[in-house]
Amino acid sequence: MPEKGHTDNSIHAEPALGLSNAPRKRHLPHYEESGGYYFITFATYRRNPLTEYDKECIFKALHYLKDKKYDLQAAVVMDDHVHLVIKPSEPLAKIMHSIKSFTAHEMNKAAGLSGRVWQDEYYDRVIRNDREYREKMLYIANNPIKSKPGSTHSDYSWLYVKGWIDGG
Numbered sequence: 302m303p304e305k306g307h308t309d310n311s312i313h314a315e316p317a318l319g320l321s322n323a324p325r326k327r328h329l330p331h332y333e334e335s336g337g338y339y340f341i342t343f344a345t346y347r348r349n350p351l352t353e354y355d356k357e358c359i360f361k362a363l364h365y366l367k368d369k370k371y372d373l374q375a376a377v378v379m380d381d382h383v384h385l386v387i388k389p390s391e392p393l394a395k396i397m398h399s400i401k402s403f404t405a406h407e408m409n410k411a412a413g414l415s416g417r418v419w420q421d422e423y424y425d426r427v428i429r430n431d432r433e434y435r436e437k438m439l440y441i442a443n444n445p446i447k448s449k450p451g452s453t454h455s456d457y458s459w460l461y462v463k464g465w466i467d468g469g
Contacts, residue, residue: 338374339389340437343423344382351380355408359383360459362404370396375441378459384441397423438462
């Protein structure tokens with residue numbers, strides 16, 4: 302919060318310890334907070350639909366990287382995008398590169414294709430409090446249900462909520 306009487310509208314934040322403050326050449330701002338939880342969304346290139354194989358590949362990759370690069374709290378792989386809640390143990394840019402590059406390679410190889418799979422950008426938001434954490438967890442849990450009315454959580458294979466829904 303700005304000091305009382307402070308009129309400068311810009312926000313000045315110090316880089317979190319252990320995280321790079323090197324500028325990223327992207328359009329969306331990415332703020333990192335050491336030890337925090339993040340809500341992350343990334344989408345396919347041109348919102349191309351994912352196959353069941355693609356969804357399984359992504360879901361397995363997210364689980365493979367948990368406890369190696371982040372603490373995975375929740376994940377859902379939708380038809381053309383992915384939502385996550387994680388607590389990273391390394392910079393987000395490195396995590397996102399790992400997820401996107403590995404899955405793009407595997408998905409292209411399986412389909413006999415080459416080229417872009419993911420949009421360059423991803424959306425990330427620092428989760429600031431318990432209320433927001435619960436809100437994001439419920440959003441992820443209910444996202445596939447909203448997309449297919451009449452379905453239940455157990456009907457959707459690519460949904461994980463730590464301690465509640467294990468997917469698959």
